[in-house]
Amino acid sequence: MSKGTCCWIVLFEITVLTTASASAASGPASGVLVVGQSDALCPIAGTMTLRGFSSGALGAYEPSGLNEGKGVDAIEDVIISVLTCGSSGAVFHVSGFLSDPGKSWLISIDCNGISHFGAKASYFYADSNGRANWAWLTSSD
Numbered sequence: 001m002s003k004g005t006c007c008w009i010v011l012f013e014i015t016v017l018t019t020a021s022a023s024a025a026s027g028p029a030s031g032v033l034v035v036g037q038s039d040a041l042c043p044i045a046g047t048m049t050l051r052g053f054s055s056g057a058l059g060a061y062e063p064s065g066l067n068e069g070k071g072v073d074a075i076e077d078v079i080i081s082v083l084t085c086g087s088s089g090a091v092f093h094v095s096g097f098l099s100d101p102g103k104s105w106l107i108s109i110d111c112n113g114i115s116h117f118g119a120k121a122s123y124f125y126a127d128s129n130g131r132a133n134w135a136w137l138t139s140s141d
Helices: 019-022
Strands: 011-018 029-034 035-039 047-054 060-062 071-080 090-093 107-113 114-117 120-128 131-137
Touching: 029 047, 090 107, 107 131
Parallel strands: none
Antiparallel strands: 011 029, 011 107, 029 060, 035 047, 047 071, 071 090, 090 131, 107 114, 120 131
16 A cells, blocks of 8 residues: 555555455455545654544545454555654554454455555554554565
8 A cells, every 4th residue: 555656546445355255255355445634743753644544533444344254443554754753654454353363364455556465564463452453664565
C-alpha cells in the first residue's frame, strides 16, 4: 500500500490472501476501502498522515470480515514528514484470534496493484485483544 500510490485513491478494492483462504474454495477475501485521512503533529517535529481505514476512527472497509471469521481493524498508509517522528510505511491489523496465528498467516495483501507480503512484514501479536499486526516500511514489501 505504501510507496505513495495506493491510498491516494478515494475508493479501491483490497484482496487479502491468508493461509486459510488459500486452501478454501472461496479463495481470497476482497473488500472495498473508502479512504479516510488524518493528519497530526509529531511530538518532536514534523507531521504524520494516516490514509486508509482504522475501525471507528478513519475511512471505511466493507465487508470488514475475512473468510475465517476474523475482522479487519486497520489498513493504513503512514506518511511521516521527518525521521524524528518515525518511519513511513503501511499497516494491516486483524482481530478475532484466540491464539497467535503467526506472521505467515498473512500471505499477501494487494491494493491498487501494490502487494505486501506477510513474510516481509514486521509482526506483532497482542494476546490481550487477539489482534495480529503486520507493518511494512516504505522500502520493503
